[in-house]
Amino acid sequence: MMTKVVAAATTGETAARLGPTTSCSSRVAGGGSADGSHWSSLARVLGRCSFSGQDLIAPNNNHKGHQDGREVVLWGRTEETLRTTCAEVRQAGSDCWYFVCDVADRHAVYRQAQVTRQKVGEVTVLVNNAGVVAGHSLLNIDDEALLSTEHVNVLGHFWTLKAFLPSMLSCGHGHVVCVSSVLALTALPGAIDYCTSKAAAFGLMESLSLGLESTPGVRTTTVLPYLTDTDMFRGVKPRFSWLFPPLHAELVARRTVEAVKRDEAVVFMPRSMVLLVLMKSLLPQAAVDEIYRFMGNYTCMNSLHVQS
Amino acid sequence: MNIAAELVLVAFRVVMAFVQAALRWVFKPPEKSVAGEVCLVTGAGGGLGRLFAREFAERGASLVLWDINEVANEATAEALRASGARVRAYTCDISRRADVYCTAERVRAEVGEVTVLVNNAGVVAGRPLLDCPDELIERSMAVNCHAHFWMVKAFLPHMLENNHGHVVTVASSLGLFSTAGIEDYCASKYGAVGFHESLSHEIKAIGKDGVNTTLICPYLVNTGMFRGCRIRKEIETYLLSPLEPQYCVHEAMHAVLTNRSMICTPRLMYLVVFMKSILPWDAVVCIYRFLGADKCMYPFFAEHRRGLNNNQKEPWTDALPTNPCVDHGNADLD
Secondary structure (H helix, E strand, C coil), X not given: XXXXXXXXXXXXXXXXXXXXXXXXXXXXXXXXXXXXXXXXXXXXXXXXXXXXXXXXXXXXXXXXXXXXXXXXXXXXXXXXXXXXXXXXXXXXXXEEEEEEXXXXXXXXXXXXXXXXXXXXXXXXXXXECCCCCCCCCHHHCCHHHHHHHHHHHHHHHXXXXXXHHHHHHHHCCEEEEXXXXXXXXXXXXXXXXXXXXXXXXXXXXXXXXXXXXXXXXXXXXXXXXXXXXCHHHCCCCCCCCCCCCCECHHHHHHHHHHHHHCCCCEEEECCXXXXXXXXXXXXXXXXXXXXXXXXXXXXXXXXXXXXX | CCHHHHHHHHHHHHHHHHHHHHHHHHCCCCCCCCCCCEEEEECCCCHHHHHHHHHHHHCCCEEEEEECCHXXXXXXXXXXXXXXXXXXXXXXXXXXXXXXXXXXXXXXXXXXXXXEEEECCCCXXXXXXXXXXXXHHHXXXXXXXXXXXXXXXXXXXXXXXXXXXXXXXXXCHHHCCCCCCCHHHHHHHHHHHHHHHHHHHHHHHCXXXXXXXXXXXXXXXXXXXXXXXXXXXXXXXXXXXXXXXXXXXXXXXXXXXXXXXXXXXXXXXXXXXXXXXXXXXXXXXXXXXXXXXXXXXXXXXXXXXXXXXXXXXXXXXXXXXXXXXXXXXXXXXX
């Protein structure tokens, strides 16, 4: 059976390069092969600048066995970067389309979703990766920038879900990936817009995944990476970066795809970040504050170079 | 200071934090006075907002009441004035930042600087994601989450300048853990919790120890907002029944007046939060299912739909004020 993976990745320096994936759990409506190497799904990755657009697609070029057709759909705001990424994906052996779309604009989302459906087909794997950050303390942040972060990082997820989830549900087959952040659960000063939005996206996905428990064919994965070495948080200086080095974007992307294949619902990267969440639920607030201060969390965002 | 010395100092402070927490638990700290403070409560027209306003009024604070529902807000104001409190009521749609800033200016001019801000207003769409109109999703996010940005931006600068103030965020236990079908509300409350946490750290990072923050995460409260919501009957009867609003506000007030950073009501919620942080997701889902918490909102959706079919007014879409900054408070505070 011809499997189709359509992944939409938005623009940015690390644009998407979704290639053929290695064995994936099969989610073919009406049955599937036990070894999971067929992936009759259309994956869509939305992302801008942050790691996974490009890298979610990149590492999966070690495809062996079933070289099924894969179709990748890229969504983003910058056509040039979309085009570049598209070319790279095609070189990697997959079909690729791109559509210019700002996920903050729900009318654009619905319109481009319709176009995607007509030109490519039904999307069955959706990766909500788009993210922006204004990166200031609350009183220094421009209101429009604040709202923009909320609209891209949270409301955009609502619109893409509304656009693509119904068909997943009617086929009983699909996967939604949300790229959140460890800052969703352990907020820091200096990026209040980002922390709020990532927390909201996490809440959305939790509620969604509980609702999808009654539709076993449609799964969710929420990824919560620590600081990654992309342009989005360039300049951020954690105090003990030798202990907690920024993650490589490719590694995050690879881990994300593995999580999707294994139907893991929540993925912390690195896994040790779950200890941070645990610590927060056990320690008195004053103790948490002291530890944050010692770790340099109160100053690490001061050197953030915010992209335009 | 070298790193080893700093590490020792941090370890000592962490231990002291535990000691202080234990002492607070044993010897209840005294409640601070709010007499003379100017306390602003959003969503004061009903539910918890009205009770918060009353609590602060009883303790001698001057009240500024904000609500989108002019009639309900004025009813709260009248009841408080009757008991001798100094109250001003303003009709304001906090989902519109221009409204917030404009009304905040009027409050500053007519009342004075707000020193206690209670971000209590909240709405819920009452429908699962795929059945929910986009406008209601936007509204939930705008009122429950984004409004906090504008409110705090309007009133925090003065608190920081004087190093005196208190910001109270009334979130929900659904900001710490979720349930099915209520994506808009969960997203907005998780956002409010994330916002509050980040804000608290920002205030501490600049050393303003006179400005306190308190996060309130109540479990289901019997205000009618989630009428019909049900967890498993046995659990609901013996362990986790919906909270009485008075009890919830009483606990919250105690947390605020003792400068606690966070309170979950009832305390059993702390266990749920801990469980979530330690268990794998599939185990958490099993436990939710056992408690009947995973789909507890479904009866609420059904009741909500029935109510609308019976021509019940769509909640939270009361006519917006045509003139922002309409003031219907007429009592001077002096």
